[in-house]
Amino acid sequence: MTLFDPEPDSGEAMPAARSTAGGSRRTLIVEADGGSRGNPGIAGYGALVRDPDTGRILAEKAEYVGRVSNNVAEYSGLIAALELAHSIDPDCWILAKMDSKLVVEQMSGRWKIKHADMQKLAAKARSIVNPQRVKYQWIPRELNKDADRLSNEAMDAGTAGVPWTPRAGADTKAAAAAAVLEAASPAASTAAPAGRLHHAEIWVNDFAAAEESLGWLLERVGYVRRDTWSTGASWQGADGYIVLEAGPDVERGPYARKRPGLNHLAFRAGSEADVDLLARRASSHGWTLLFADRHPHAGGEEHYAAYLENDEGFEVELVAG
Numbered sequence: 001m002t003l004f005d006p007e008p009d010s011g012e013a014m015p016a017a018r019s020t021a022g023g024s025r026r027t028l029i030v031e032a033d034g035g036s037r038g039n040p041g042i043a044g045y046g047a048l049v050r051d052p053d054t055g056r057i058l059a060e061k062a063e064y065v066g067r068v069s070n071n072v073a074e075y076s077g078l079i080a081a082l083e084l085a086h087s088i089d090p091d092c093w094i095l096a097k098m099d100s101k102l103v104v105e106q107m108s109g110r111w112k113i114k115h116a117d118m119q120k121l122a123a124k125a126r127s128i129v130n131p132q133r134v135k136y137q138w139i140p141r142e143l144n145k146d147a148d149r150l151s152n153e154a155m156d157a158g159t160a161g162v163p164w165t166p167r168a169g170a171d172t173k174a175a176a177a178a179a180v181l182e183a184a185s186p187a188a189s190t191a192a193p194a195g196r197l198h199h200a201e202i203w204v205n206d207f208a209a210a211e212e213s214l215g216w217l218l219e220r221v222g223y224v225r226r227d228t229w230s231t232g233a234s235w236q237g238a239d240g241y242i243v244l245e246a247g248p249d250v251e252r253g254p255y256a257r258k259r260p261g262l263n264h265l266a267f268r269a270g271s272e273a274d275v276d277l278l279a280r281r282a283s284s285h286g287w288t289l290l291f292a293d294r295h296p297h298a299g300g301e302e303h304y305a306a307y308l309e310n311d312e313g314f315e316v317e318l319v320a321g
Helices: 070-088 101-107 116-128 145-160 173-184 186-191 207-220 272-285
Strands: 027-037 041-050 057-068 093-098 134-138 199-203 224-229 232-236 241-245 264-268 287-289 305-310 315-319
Touching: 027 057, 027 070, 027 145, 041 070, 041 145, 057 070, 057 145, 070 093, 070 101, 070 116, 070 145, 093 101, 101 116, 101 134, 145 272, 207 224, 207 232, 207 241, 207 272, 207 305, 272 287, 272 305, 272 315
Parallel strands: 027 093, 093 134, 199 241, 264 315
Antiparallel strands: 027 041, 041 057, 224 232, 232 241, 287 305, 305 315
């Protein structure tokens, strides 16, 4: 996959990929975002590294950075993303994607950096990786959803006075992704004992809406998107996978969870603080808190959980501990 052709806008050719002990130098995509509620105000950043061939997220990070400007938060996200890529492969090419026109143009050398704070942050970013191995690309905000999600998680954590923690308690998604993909391999499936759930298939009226709510929540609790097709997708978990499907065989009509059939799905969601933070963030993805008068013990005094319902009526339970 060639990401550094055609040549950069400056007209200067990128250095030819040098061979290393393992062969040609690889390319990694980094995506970063930052936000400030108040500008300056409560701020945080999100950063991730993506495999350019599979689209899989290899590592991700978010951090609350105090009360700073939006620009400082965005530069902080870029620095973190470059550090993540460097930790994965210190000899790689990097394509840095951001929805900040300011950062992209300044780091590409087309715009001058006048502010002293920005100059320091830009210098730090250039010190992490040889600038000749990094190309910057502006992308629309809607294509930067994962980094935006991480930066909002960081700001939510800062508002709540708790540290940001990766989903499912992992330092990055790399370990979780490797585990679930290994679980999905033929060798692993032949060794799985009988009695475990193989997969669950949920039929929906509108896949795009289900992807925004159910798909979003699946990824928050540690599932990794495995396959995607025109009318649906599957998400792989540590034990089995879940399909969301809106194909031609789906009989259109409202879903009613109180009728005979599946009532709801329940997922382990980390600590009590993790459950609270995820429940708050879910409200911006089509979810409403059920049993609010008894939350978080609607399932009993010894049971800490958030019960959520999306716009189509599907219920999900997020269990702590």
